[in-house]
Amino acid sequence: MQFKNIVGHQALKEHLISTVHENRVSHAQLFLGPEGSGSLALALAYAQFINCEEPLASDSCGRCPSCIKYEKLIHPDLHFSYPFFAKKADETASTYMEDWRKAFLENPYMSLGHWRNQLEAENKQANINIAEAHDIIKKLSLKSFEAEYKVLIMWLPEYLDTQGNALLKLIEEPPAKTLFLLVAENQDKILNTIISRTQLVKVNKLSNDEILQFLVNDKHIDVNRANEIAFIADGNVQSAINQLEEATNENFDLLIRWLRCIVTDAGLNIIQICDEEISKLGRENQKLFLLYSINVLRQIVLLNQGLDNLVFLKDAELGFVKKFSEISSLEQLEVAIDLLEKTHYSVERNANPKILFLDLSLQLVLLFKYNTFPQGTQYI
Numbered sequence: 001m002q003f004k005n006i007v008g009h010q011a012l013k014e015h016l017i018s019t020v021h022e023n024r025v026s027h028a029q030l031f032l033g034p035e036g037s038g039s040l041a042l043a044l045a046y047a048q049f050i051n052c053e054e055p056l057a058s059d060s061c062g063r064c065p066s067c068i069k070y071e072k073l074i075h076p077d078l079h080f081s082y083p084f085f086a087k088k089a090d091e092t093a094s095t096y097m098e099d100w101r102k103a104f105l106e107n108p109y110m111s112l113g114h115w116r117n118q119l120e121a122e123n124k125q126a127n128i129n130i131a132e133a134h135d136i137i138k139k140l141s142l143k144s145f146e147a148e149y150k151v152l153i154m155w156l157p158e159y160l161d162t163q164g165n166a167l168l169k170l171i172e173e174p175p176a177k178t179l180f181l182l183v184a185e186n187q188d189k190i191l192n193t194i195i196s197r198t199q200l201v202k203v204n205k206l207s208n209d210e211i212l213q214f215l216v217n218d219k220h221i222d223v224n225r226a227n228e229i230a231f232i233a234d235g236n237v238q239s240a241i242n243q244l245e246e247a248t249n250e251n252f253d254l255l256i257r258w259l260r261c262i263v264t265d266a267g268l269n270i271i272q273i274c275d276e277e278i279s280k281l282g283r284e285n286q287k288l289f290l291l292y293s294i295n296v297l298r299q300i301v302l303l304n305q306g307l308d309n310l311v312f313l314k315d316a317e318l319g320f321v322k323k324f325s326e327i328s329s330l331e332q333l334e335v336a337i338d339l340l341e342k343t344h345y346s347v348e349r350n351a352n353p354k355i356l357f358l359d360l361s362l363q364l365v366l367l368f369k370y371n372t373f374p375q376g377t378q379y380i
């Protein structure tokens with residue numbers, strides 16, 4: 001994780017970097033910030049910067065062997081500790097490392113709720129158990145394998161019960177070149193004995209504007225829609241992502257039903273979907289639906305060309321994309337993307353949505369069902 005890939009927090013990033021340049025890296029630090037503020041990502045970027053072999057002035061290089069392992073969370077001197085749901089008393093965070101990597105790499109702003117979903121343990125009690133505390137002591141007593149600093153990032157030390165006291169000596173007098181980075185959301189729930197032994201790094205809630213930039217620049221969301229989402233998200237990237245996923249599910253459902261009618265030339269159903277669903281979405285959502293559809297078609301093109309590794313869709317979406325790639329040619333897909341882009345342009349210009357989407361649907365029927373290309377196109 002590089003600093004540049006984390007939303008906002010410019011002043012804090014500069015402060016963290018200056019502690020490294022000025023040789024003031026404290027061995028035990030508590031990153032304290034609200035859910036969805038990116039404090040876990042910041043702690044990781046900080047550790048990656050400290051261990052980077054060719055650091056830039058204001059970020060890690062992202063390319064050296066250390067950074068590459070950090071980016072994948074597989075560096076042998078980088079350890080994570082986090083709440084989990086022990087099925088047996090001797091389980092430690094390492095038992096769930098694969099899930100952890102997957103969850104964090106998918107969403108570095110994840111909340112405990114998101115992590116619970118990943119573990120399919122919604123209603124269970126999470127904690128950092130005594131076996132984990134002992135495992136940390138064991139891991140950190142080993143010599144580092146290759147990095148200058150051994151790092152332990154503990155996410156949500158709120159879930160360390162009194163067994164956290166087993167770690168106090170280690171936090172107070174860690175072995176040489178060992179960094180403890182604790183990442184917490186709620187100061188009141190952390191053992192006082194731990195707070196008193198760490199240096200506080202305050203991570204502020206993100207501003208609406210920072211969330212807006214994230215949505216527009218990283219997620220390519222239309223600025224009006226991004227504004228709405230940012231307003232509701234209230235500084236929480238996880239909440240913004242949840243809203244996006246809900247919208248994606250709705251768009252996915254609509255796209256599948258619409259395309260199914262198109263490839264079977266189900267005339268009446270097409271009219272119904274255009275009249276009663278797409279027309280009523282409102283202009284901004286129609287644009288989002290088109291952008292989403294274009295995105296999915298592009299993914300089908302990649303599959304069609306055998307570039308499976310570039311396809312980022314998952315589960316149901318991926319299943320659909322695979323099926324559709326088998327029944328469509330590259331030419332058909334390219335023409336379809338072109339038609340959708342033209343429709344997007346027309347929606348922006350306030351054309352009548354009923355006529356627009358009906359016309360688009362009929363052209364797609366000709367294209368996919370009858371392999372007839374619109375007149376004037378140069379694709380054949």
Ligand SMILES: [Zn+2]
Nearest residue numbers: 052061064067
């Ligand atoms: Zn590097």
